[in-house]
Amino acid sequence: MPANDRRFSSVTVSIARRFPRLAVVVGSIIVGLPGAVQAQMVSQVTPIGAASGSVAARADSIAGQGDTTQALALLEDAVRRNPRDAVSWYYLGSLLWNQTGVGMRPGRYKDQKLVRRVAAADSSLRLAAQYAPDSARYLLTLAAFNLRSGYASVMASARGQFDDALKAATTTRDTRLLAQAADAIGDAAWRDYEGTANRALTTDNQRIQLTNNNAFQRKDALAYVQSFARRIEPPTGGAAYNKALEYFRMAIEADSSNLRYSRHLFMALAERKDWTGLRDVAKRRAVQFPLDYQSRLALGLAYHRLEKYPEARAAFDSATSMMDEGEAAYYSRFTRILRPRPSADKQNAGGDSLSYAKLPAEQKRGLEAMYWLMNDPLALTSENEYRLEFLARVVYAEFRFSSDDLGIRGAETDRGDTYIRYGPPDYEVATVGSSFIQGLAQDNGITITWAYNQGLTFFFDLSRAFGAARHAVADRDFVEKARDAVPVSFANMPTSRLIDSIPVRVARFRGTGDTTDLVLAARVSLDSLTRGATLAEVPVDFDFRVFDQFVRVQGVESSQARFAADSTNAYARRTYTRKLGPGINVVRLEAFQADTRRAARAMVRLDPVVTRGFGMSDVLLGSKPSARGNAAPTRWRDVEITPTEGSITRGASLGLLWEVYDLSAKDGTGRYRVAIAVERTERGGPLGFAVRAMDGLGRAVGRTQASRDKFTITFDRSAPAAPTLVEFLSLDMSDAPAGRYTLRVEISDLGSGKKVFRDTEFSLR
Secondary structure (H helix, E strand, O other): OOHHHHOOOHHHHHHHHHOOOEEEEOOEEEEOOOHHHHHHHOOOOOOOOOOOOOHHHHHHHHHHOOOHHHHHHHHHHHHHHOOOOHHHHHHHHHHHHHHHOOOOOOOOOOOHHHHHHHHHHHHHHHHHHHHOOOOHHHHHHHHHHHHOOOOHHHHHHHHHHHHHHHHHHHHHOOHHHHHHHHHHHHHHHHHHHHHHOOEEEEHHHOOOEEOOOOOOOHHHHHHHHHOOEEEOOOOOOHHHHHHHHHHHHHHHHHOOOOHHHHHHHHHHHHHOOOHHHHHHHHHHHHHHOOOOHHHHHHHHHHHHHOOOHHHHHHHHHHHHHHOOHHHHHHHOOHHHHOEOOOOOOHHHOOOEHHHHHOOOHHHHHHHHHHHHHHOOOOOOOOOOHHHHHHHHHHHHHHHHHOEOOOOEOHHHOHHHHHHHHHOOOOEEEEEEOOOEEOOEOOOOOEEEEEEOOOOOEEEEEEEOOOOEEEEOHHHHHHHHHHHHHOOOOOOOOHHHHHEEEOOEEEEEEEOOOOOEEEEEEEEEEOHHHHOOOOOOEEEEEEEEEEEOOOOOEEEEEEEEEEEEOOOOOOEEEEEEEEEEOOOOEEEEEEEEEOOOOEEEEEEEEEOOOOOOOOEEOOOEEEOOOEEOOOOOOOOHHHEEOOEOOOEEOOOOOEEEEEEEEOOOOEOOEEEEEEEEEEEEOOOOOOOOOOOEEEOOOOOEEOEEEEOOOEEEEEEEEEEEOOOEEEEEEEEEOOOOOOEEEEEEEEEEEOOOOOEEEEEEEEEEO
16 A cells, blocks of 8 residues: 555544544544554545645645645646546545534534535535545545434435445455445444344334323333333344444454454444353454553453453453553543432432532542442452442443444443443333323334333433434433432342341440440351352351551451351351541451352441540440459450340340440549330330349349330449449340340439430340
8 A cells, every 4th residue: 555545644634633532534433542552443544546746635735734725726626627536526525524523413504604515525525436436435435424414314325335335345455445344334234233122012003101290100110111012032133233243243354453343343242241252352352452452341341241350350450551541530430320419318418429529639539449448249359349340331331332423432321321320231122212202202213221120210212323322301300310319239240149248236445545446246147158068067268357547458357167068047156356546447347158159248337436525335235244353344345245246045134335434523433324225126016025134243223114115224323433434234134025126325424414325226036
């Protein structure tokens, strides 16, 4: 190929400069990528055939220097003198197209001068193709121009031009143009697939009707669709899909260096969940093109869907290392899964994109790190499976919903946003006809329904000519409310179905300075961990970790224990103690059985507590407490007690342990009142029950007041003034019925009149 043919013309370079994020080469589109990757991708479609010294070559040079008026005059003069000069017509059409703007849309051009320029560009490119019918390049440029017209009928005409271009390129054996034509034909077939896939038979051609006041309850949206739409099995769209896949593969075979073609192949394989095929193709491309991060993204997606999480993480990390800073931030953008707007619920304040955007950069990083820590299914694995799922969703959305012709990136589309937030839909169906809006029928497009088992249903209107879908207009209020209520879900993850919860109870006592002492009691169900194991004794790993407010690990305690494989209904009880620093702390406890891949987890966020002045600790629940040794306890550690997570066997005593801080003192003595209230939270069953408070020597203390489902015990104490006073006793509830109870311990400083209390829950079983 001559040197002039292997470079961008001045016309196409000026287009690329005008649109830096979406660099457009006539007849081929490149989504903005780092230069090293673009060099592999560029399909060199330039105005070609202008011999050195010709009018077209001079016009190209002049246009490159910025004098488009003179360049146009030279070309117009050339075609007047020789109306069959295809090369000049082609250069003229390309230059006029550049002046009109690449992203043409209906109704965009208001003044007649611009309308005439668009018409002139169209006529010039058509004449170039007419006078050089064997030029694949001219046909491809004309077809690309028509695709960007924004008119369905004009866009449809591009299909025949792409077919003619493929024939011409095959005849001339121009592999690059053949690849471009094949990819364009595949892209057209893909738009057909979009409009025909997952069709449903409907009753009397009924279409989905959405109004601002929907006749059906929103929670019944899926039932509403299924009441008149029956999905066709096997799913429709196979013929269009197979044609698209065939031509995408043809394009790759002819020009393997072009990233647009490989992206389309990735899209097709991912759509049919051919993860093994996607992995194999991406692997080969990653070896062939070491700087192609797109193939690493595809590899990460495939590995993740195959549940090869270490390999997925390595692939995503490799891709990120090849990206520039802006592109890496695009794929990892944290706000994609936050609420779009502030919540009216104070407990959820700050968890939205607007609040996040106002934070300093360091706080943003800290919040994002804390979020992924709190949403890491298992710290015992080296991967954060949920974050990998998030990245896989973004990559899938980019491959599946991007539109090169429309200049749209997939993660920014309505379907892309929904997919990133909630994952692949559990139910997908397409019905003929766009949804009704206020009872008025829209175009003859398609309504796509996505439904999730968690209860969310979304409606998208698809315009078949464009292959792009948007949320149905009358449904957008629901979409906003859904994002506010459930901003993200990872329910599709296998780990979400395999991880059980570990019941835990935490109690905090004041430490030295600004520190606190943590006691965590847990009860781990062994049945879910050991079920299906083949060993007589099944090893279970336990891991306890504490993270500070900067998401730094401040303590790790790991161990392994073996249990009988038939440990049905058995529990492993664990107790952990740890000193916590100031600020927010997060504690995690995990149990993991490597052979069965079953796990259990507990995670608790602990907000800062007051460490000075009058107050009390949390109430530690456990077995019947007693003092260690003969001396009176001065701190909680001086009391013998086996902590519990809050589940007590009927007939056993419930031990209580807490500390009181900085009582006011008079004559060296502090006086305070203790009130303990026990109330049933489950009504029904036997009426009434009895509770007795017993001190460390087994003596009943306090005065009781009883009602049908509540007991209150009060007693006064006096003790020598000290920064910390330790209280411990047991509750005898031997005749109380099984069920759940609430417990309140209230301390009144009789000297100052101040009060403080702690609420907790427990159950008798």
